[in-house]
Amino acid sequence: MTSRGTPSRFLQSVLQNGVGRYVSQLKRICIVFSRKAQSSLGVREFIEEGVVDYAKKNPATVVYVSPQSCRIPKIVAEYLNGNVREEIITSKTAPQISDLLTKLTNQSGLDVIRIRKPFHTDNPSIQGQWHPFTNRPPCIGPIRPQKQEAE
Amino acid sequence: MSSFSRSAQQWATFARSWFLIDAKMQPPGKIATMCSVRLQGKHKPIYHALSDCGDHVVVINTKHIAFSGNKWEQKVYSSHTGYPGGFKQVTAAQLHLKDPKHLTIVKLAVYGMLPKNLHRRTMMQRLHIFPDDELPDDIRANLTEELPQPREIPRKLSEYTQEEIDAFPRLWTPPEDYKMK
Numbered sequence: 265m266t267s268r269g270t271p272s273r274f275l276q277s278v279l280q281n282g283v284g285r286y287v288s289q290l291k292r293i294c295i296v297f298s299r300k301a302q303s304s305l306g307v308r309e310f311i312e313e314g315v316v317d318y319a320k321k322n323p324a325t326v327v328y329v330s331p332q333s334c335r336i337p338k339i340v341a342e343y344l345n346g347n348v349r350e351e352i353i354t355s356k357t358a359p360q361i362s363d364l365l366t367k368l369t370n371q372s373g374l375d376v377i378r379i380r381k382p383f384h385t386d387n388p389s390i391q392g393q394w395h396p397f398t399n400r401p402p403c404i405g406p407i408r409p410q411k412q413e414a415e
Numbered sequence: 416m417s418s419f420s421r422s423a424q425q426w427a428t429f430a431r432s433w434f435l436i437d438a439k440m441q442p443p444g445k446i447a448t449m450c451s452v453r454l455q456g457k458h459k460p461i462y463h464a465l466s467d468c469g470d471h472v473v474v475i476n477t478k479h480i481a482f483s484g485n486k487w488e489q490k491v492y493s494s495h496t497g498y499p500g501g502f503k504q505v506t507a508a509q510l511h512l513k514d515p516k517h518l519t520i521v522k523l524a525v526y527g528m529l530p531k532n533l534h535r536r537t538m539m540q541r542l543h544i545f546p547d548d549e550l551p552d553d554i555r556a557n558l559t560e561e562l563p564q565p566r567e568i569p570r571k572l573s574e575y576t577q578e579e580i581d582a583f584p585r586l587w588t589p590p591e592d593y594k595m596k
Contacts, residue, residue: 389417392417393427394428394459394460395430396427396432400560402559402560403560406555406556407555407559407560408435408548408558408561
């Protein structure tokens with residue numbers, strides 16, 4: 265599909281995050297994996313060693329670890345604006361999964377669609393945007409008023 | 416101005432103004448350059464050829480237009496009817512006899528100075544030419560600025576007061592037998 269047929273958005277930050285304090289936009293991480301299957305080998309290794317460090321490093325994010333009998337292990341990330349992202353992690357190694365988790369942590373929850381412009385500003389004009397009467401004071405009184413049988 | 420909403424600010428920035436030019440005793444070429452600059456919107460810092468930012472221009476007193484030099488006799492307006500032998504050449508003096516209000520002279524001057532693209536016709540529609548001082552009331556109500564005349568009109572000898580004539584320094588005294596023309 266062309267970019268006209270697919271949705272698009274303008275560049276924005278969530279409530280000017282980072283101007284003051286930076287708030288991590290990741291609300292909840294749910295790691296769904298299976299205890300025995302071969303596809304979740306990397307996930308299990310990550311849970312053995314990396315998950316607790318990750319949870320300690322990101323105190324704002326709640327980490328759920330749910331072993332279930334499932335064919336494909338997933339990471340379900342929920343963001344503060346309500347968006348949910350599911351990443352499939354079959355046959356990924358533990359370092360790859362930790363990289364994926366850092367990527368999800370650093371994302372804001374905004375949609376991953378075409379960004380129309382790579383720039384945005386809330387204050388497009390500092391000195392005031394030009395209008396026809398900047399540097400041209402308007403005429404006081406009508407121009408060439410009709411002299412009605414005067415003089 | 417900074418308290419405007421985004422749409423109100425946009426409307427203020429791209430608003431179309433109406434300019435007035437008095438063509439009394441002015442060369443039509445100079446009038447036409449001023450008109451074409453403002454019809455295109457080139458006097459604005461927000462100019463872009465595609466953004467339709469031209470203004471309206473009202474030209475008055477075109478029946479008093481003044482070509483410099485011998486242009487009334489020498490300037491030639493040419494056209495071709497499309498048929499063989501249809502090449503017509505008309506001098507400005509003949510055009511004056513045909514149209515003493517000089518509407519076509521000013522119109523052709525501005526038309527030739529606008530960019531030769533499809534926007535030209537729209538820009539010409541925003542040009543309003545009047546032969547004398549009379550303006551319709553709705554156009555008069557729209558005017559925002561009168562532009563200064565490009566040529567300084569020299570004064571006739573009859574417009575000088577006797578004191579100014581006497582105060583002018585005498586350059587040379589003619590001898591007694593000198594015959595003045």
